[in-house]
Amino acid sequence: MDRRQPRAQAVAVHGERILVVGSDADARSSAGPQAEVIDCRGRALLPGFIDAHCHVLAYAASLLAVDCGPDAVSSIADIQAAVRRQAEITPAGRWIRAVGYSEADLAEGRHPTRWDLDLAAPDHPVRLIHRSGHACVLNSLALRLCGIGMEIEEPPGGRMERDPASGEPSGLLLEANELVDRTATPLSREELAEGLRLASQRFLAAGITAVVDASHANGPPEWELLRRMRQEGHLLPHLTSMVGFEQREAAAGWREKEGGDGLLELGAVKILIKELGEDIYPGEDELAEMVCQAHAQGWQVAIHAVEERAVAAAAGALARALAEAPRQDHRHRIEHCAVCPPPLVERIATTGLMVVTQPSFLYYSGDRYLRQVPAQRQPYLYPLRSLLGAGVRLAAGSDCPVVGPEVVPGLYGAVARRSKSGQPVGGEEGISIGQALGLYTSAAAYASFAEGERGSIAPGRLADMVVLSGDPTACPAGELLSLRPQMTVVGGQVVWRAGE
Numbered sequence: 001m002d003r004r005q006p007r008a009q010a011v012a013v014h015g016e017r018i019l020v021v022g023s024d025a026d027a028r029s030s031a032g033p034q035a036e037v038i039d040c041r042g043r044a045l046l047p048g049f050i051d052a053h054c055h056v057l058a059y060a061a062s063l064l065a066v067d068c069g070p071d072a073v074s075s076i077a078d079i080q081a082a083v084r085r086q087a088e089i090t091p092a093g094r095w096i097r098a099v100g101y102s103e104a105d106l107a108e109g110r111h112p113t114r115w116d117l118d119l120a121a122p123d124h125p126v127r128l129i130h131r132s133g134h135a136c137v138l139n140s141l142a143l144r145l146c147g148i149g150m151e152i153e154e155p156p157g158g159r160m161e162r163d164p165a166s167g168e169p170s171g172l173l174l175e176a177n178e179l180v181d182r183t184a185t186p187l188s189r190e191e192l193a194e195g196l197r198l199a200s201q202r203f204l205a206a207g208i209t210a211v212v213d214a215s216h217a218n219g220p221p222e223w224e225l226l227r228r229m230r231q232e233g234h235l236l237p238h239l240t241s242m243v244g245f246e247q248r249e250a251a252a253g254w255r256e257k258e259g260g261d262g263l264l265e266l267g268a269v270k271i272l273i274k275e276l277g278e279d280i281y282p283g284e285d286e287l288a289e290m291v292c293q294a295h296a297q298g299w300q301v302a303i304h305a306v307e308e309r310a311v312a313a314a315a316g317a318l319a320r321a322l323a324e325a326p327r328q329d330h331r332h333r334i335e336h337c338a339v340c341p342p343p344l345v346e347r348i349a350t351t352g353l354m355v356v357t358q359p360s361f362l363y364y365s366g367d368r369y370l371r372q373v374p375a376q377r378q379p380y381l382y383p384l385r386s387l388l389g390a391g392v393r394l395a396a397g398s399d400c401p402v403v404g405p406e407v408v409p410g411l412y413g414a415v416a417r418r419s420k421s422g423q424p425v426g427g428e429e430g431i432s433i434g435q436a437l438g439l440y441t442s443a444a445a446y447a448s449f450a451e452g453e454r455g456s457i458a459p460g461r462l463a464d465m466v467v468l469s470g471d472p473t474a475c476p477a478g479e480l481l482s483l484r485p486q487m488t489v490v491g492g493q494v495v496w497r498a499g500e
């Protein structure tokens with residue numbers, strides 16, 4: 001990923017940085033006779049992968065929650081059984097958290113209701129979180145504890161489903177997590193540390209050496225917690241956290257007081273556009289106002305926008321901010337950009353915006369896209385090749401816990417454009433393996449202004465690297481999925497090896 005020297009035989013590391021990249025002889029002579037030598041046996045050594053968009057605390061929590069993902073359950077009855085098992089080992093009254101369901105993957109083809117969950121666990125408050133993280137179902141006890149009844153007002157941009165006959169809340173909340181977050185008991189410190197250790201292992205086993213937390217509500221309490229967890233060694237990959245829009249004033253003070261030790265870097269201001277059908281919240285004008293403020297204050301801005309309407313609103317708001325106050329090298333980002341027809345690709349390119357997207361969704365959710373997205377719109381799904389062709393800087397992340405953090409399915413999705421069942425998903429938008437690797441390394445570093453530190457193997461960079469079982473650039477697209485990380489190095493330390 002270093003253009004000046006794209007390939008080499010050996011790397012010498014001193015302390016946490018790369019010293020020399022070159023031949024075996026170069027590396028040996030600069031490292032000296034005392035150096036520890038690691039023979040990769042001809043396998044591929046790449047820059048450590050960077051997950052440019054994930055949710056670290058939610059991922060940690062999900063690893064401790066009842067698994068209701070598509071590999072674990074296939075019906076509402078399965079969800080009930082899993083919740084019931086958890087209720088049997090949880091003291092009555094304590095919250096049960098279950099995560100990962102998607103109504104499209106359930107035999108019933110609908111969201112569960114409070115009444116479904118009541119049958120499984122009447123005496124525990126239950127929160128069942130949708131795979132997207134943007135919806136959840138509560139049982140009756142949880143609804144009561146959160147004060148959600150007939151007369152509750154829905155939060156801006158959110159929606160609460162009601163039983164059509166009685167008008168009672170069905171338990172399903174869309175884009176309304178704030179109604180629950182205040183009440184649902186957070187994890188204890190010990191639980192969180194355990195969840196982060198598990199998350200850290202999964203990142204390292206995926207060859208990921210740096211992560212960007214893109215959670216839109218992040219502020220000082222989250223940073224303090226994550227920083228301490230890093231300090232105590234529970235989370236090994238480097239960490240950058242985005243800053244919630246409302247938290248941007250607090251961020252300056254926090255950075256001054258706590259942020260100088262490299263345990264946690266602050267990144268872009270994150271703005272969430274809530275999308276419900278064709279409605280977006282905030283609306284265009286309010287969004288533009290927010291973006292202009294953050295931009296004028298010098299922040300990099302990252303906007304969550306999935307569907308076309310939201311992507312257009314994000315691009316429009318950023319274009320307006322840049323027209324009012326032009327700035328070089330802003331690296332403003334649109335996160336996800338799942339549906340993007342050619343005129344919008346053009347607009348993003350001419351505005352000079354980055355896109356940070358999730359190619360592994362093509363693999364994990366491709367079959368659902370083929371079922372649910374109208375045929376004439378399928379060509380606009382994750383148009384990676386068009387975006388790159390138009391000159392857009394493109395980077396990638398996993399968005400875990402929506403799916404796991406593994407990078408290999410993302411490389412496969414970006415290059416082969418095939419779903420889990422092997423169906424082609426917009427094959428014309430496939431990119432080369434070199435470009436795909438860039439999304440998770442050099443471009444991902446660039447997306448956080450970190451290209452001088454990571455994202456390539458070059459002298460002076462951090463020694464963050466991954467050994468893969470084979471050379472992805474010499475591997476047929478259809479076989480990319482069989483590649484496995486073998487060893488992960490963070491800051492010159494071997495922190496993970498396969499089979500240990």
Ligand SMILES: [Zn+2]
Pocket residue numbers: 053054055214399
């Ligand atoms: Zn996200």
